[in-house]
Amino acid sequence: MTTTGSTESTATDVVARVTDLRVHFPVGRGSVVHAVDGVSLDVRRGETLGLVGESGSGKSTTGLALLRLVHVTSGTVEVAGQDVTTWSRRQVKPLRRRVAMVFQDPSASLDPRLTIGASIAEPLAVHGLRGSKAERRERVGELLDLVGLRPDMADRHPHEMSGGQRQRVGIARALAGEPDLLVLDEPIASLDLSVQAQIMNLLRRLQEELGLTYLFISHDLAAVEHMSDRVAVMYLGRIVETGTPEQIYRNPAHPYTAALLSAVPTADPARERERRRITLHGDIPSPVDPPSGCRFRTRCPAARPDCAEKDPDLYQVEEGHRAACLYKVEAVREMRAGADRATG
Amino acid sequence: MSEPVLALEGLTVTFGSARGTARVVDGVDWAVHPGQTLAVVGESGSGKSMTVLSATGLAPRGAKVTGTVRLLGEELTAMSDADRRRARGRHIGFVYQDPMTSLNPVMTVGRQVSEACEEHLGMSKQEGRKRAVELLGLVGIPSPEERVDNYPHQFSGGMRQRVVIAMALANEPEVLIADEATTALDVTTQAQILELVAGLQERLGTAVVWITHDLGVVAGIADRVVVMYGGRIIEQGKVDDLFADPAHPYTQALLAARPQPGVRADRLLTIAGTPPLPTELPPGCAFWPRCPVRGDARCEHEEPPLVEVAPGHEVRSFYRADPAVTEERSA
């Protein structure tokens, strides 16, 4: 497997690197879920890497692996140049200060019994960052202010806040230990539309002010495009395409990306009517028994017989843009033509 | 235009609680015609689901429902409970967000689909089964003769939602009500379901009421759109008019809050605060506390009326919100 990053990226500007990562879960009766099955990516300092995919693509599991929150079956996870794949429980503790996580549903990810101040102070207490209670309280106030909440809200409980406010608390907690990398796992998915924009703006502002690095995991293609400097598209435990948002969204090189993009509805009735949708047939296959060869071939409108035999590597489409398809851009072109015929 | 299939007039739903009365739905009027799709859009707490549930007699216990609801010209609100249940079962099909909650896990999907046919169309068991196979095929389930004997857990999420749609269509209903029916699905699966419903609608002439928060879905499927906020309709119109020329500051803000494909704006336009709870509605215009325009002194304490800004395009506002003015004020 080749890494998704361009070769010139040096060790210092890579905050986290995952190489040929595999995470397999046993699910009884000898079956194994291949949640992540050979993923390589790196996250560079100060950037937002968008990880986009549908359910079962393994995007969240990849994020969890960066904090060693799932058992890594094979491959390596490096954070700040150190291989953390086999670190002991004790060693993992400082790792979880370097890499912090924001979860999807803020009402589930905050302990209902604790005040939000106590939740935010947890990383401080765990890592012994601010010795006294008073110092910690002061820091909690700073963090609340940073995420746009009043410092006196520290004494509230999660149920006394709105969803958007709770997610701000989740972000404040993640920032408490001054992490190098924030893994944002569907941070806006469970929020109301008008609140999603607030949270995206907040994340952007924090990144500018604090120079943060994000791994932005989402199924929302528009949000990923808006937030990311680079995007990786996942399908069934693999990265199928990676590049800048411009490259991926304007000129997708993998049939799956093209189909995914064509399936996203836009708030424009005229455009929706003349949309040439590439409809995929069937469902995502089970990760217990992924298809041989190219994983997308069972749903790919442009699949050919040898797609079942050869497992395609990522090839370079252009500088910084890679895709894993045997037939390169030809497949996408063919699909588009097919969609045109269907509508025309 | 033909007679509406389902028409609501002044529908109001209130809940009495210790802390006062909550008006969850407040004076909602809309109608859906054969073969047409009406989209009801809103955020959580907007009353969009409660409107439809209450209109069809499915309001939760404790709800006080007033107003008139006509199904095929007959007044649903004046019927006895038993008649209403019969009319609903015969003429309306429902599809909810989570297919697992609509399906009985210990019954084969075939039984579940055919049961509706047997109950409301008086079919025999054999006829029901035949019809079930037919319907499962209609909604695009491969090899329906075999799948008819499977249980819900043997289907994927998208396939389950197809089964629910097959159940909803079992009685050849005149109206299909879809409440966030694709929200829990992946986009590629959502595209399949949207395409399926559009195709069925064309073939069967069913009227569709699509309740959603996703403006993208609305743009793709709706003929008319109703935007709800704080239990009231704040804007309604034909889909093209509404998207091309949104008149209410809330509608404008909703459209602007989504990142635009291909446009990497530095900041998204947002609406401050969160949608209000039905128990905490402000006096006057429900959107007033979050409104970036507040174009009239009356906004604070008087509820604005629904006024027509273009033929068939109504907005609840004291003033005609002008996008240019809005932009300027927010700068």
Next chain:
Amino acid sequence: MSVTEPNAEHAGPAPTPHVSERGRVWAALRRNKPALAGLFILAVLVVAGALGPLLAPYGINEVDADHLFQGPSRDHPFGTDDAGRDVFSRVLVAARVSLLVGLVSVGIALLVGVTIGLVAGYYRGVVDNVLMRCMDVLFAFPVLLLAVAIVAVLGRGLVTAMVAIGVVYTPIFARVTRASVLSVREQVFVTAAVSTGASDWRIMRRHVLPNIAAPLIVQTSLSLAFAILSEAALSFLGLGIQPPQPSWGRMLYDGRGYVQDAWWMGLFPGLAIFLVVLAFNIVGDALRDVLDPRQLTKDEARRTA
């Protein structure tokens, strides 16, 4: 429209006023009449337990050979027993023993059971299997038989009774705790705590235990009732408190020979056991209703779109 200011949320709607958990529970209990009655009985029990010897009109072993088997009267509201001792005083003083046995034995069961259940539920796997199978073995014995066996090993007496009852109730607490822990540890907030680097011990103490408090409080209340009943049963069998120390169970035993002639000897201690057990049960049930986790989230209203 405005670009989000950092303080955008400040302008949001006023959040629900702060109501403390304790305040809410108390308010709900106050509306529940039987629970109030139960709490009253328990309050009387506590007062009797604390001040019994001071309140008792007679000494517990004040033998009065002239007044044997006296029926209830102004001088002896519960009558006198076969040694002329005042039954009322003895019932009052025995409250302390009952309370003490109940508290200590349930305390033992709580401490050991919760620890075992917490470790089993949190770590699962082999640890869980070994610990819970031990509990199953303990649980399989009939309660009194197990207690009798323990008494046989340790000898009779107050301490033995406490230990025996404590051991008997340990598996119940272990099971309740484990079941609750299993569901709590699947919650996202536990994963979130793990993601901050918190240790297992910290997560169990700060996140898991407080979130399983409700079922444990209910179980404690119910177990207190059964512990007091068990103590009475052991004492009735002569395996608990040794005479001349008064105990409700022992008094019941002593009164059994005189049911026809001196019914008050058995009736009043029996009534005391009945009322206290009933009170703990009622309060336990009320707490179960009040502490129902479904009532804890007021935000459910927000999700109904």
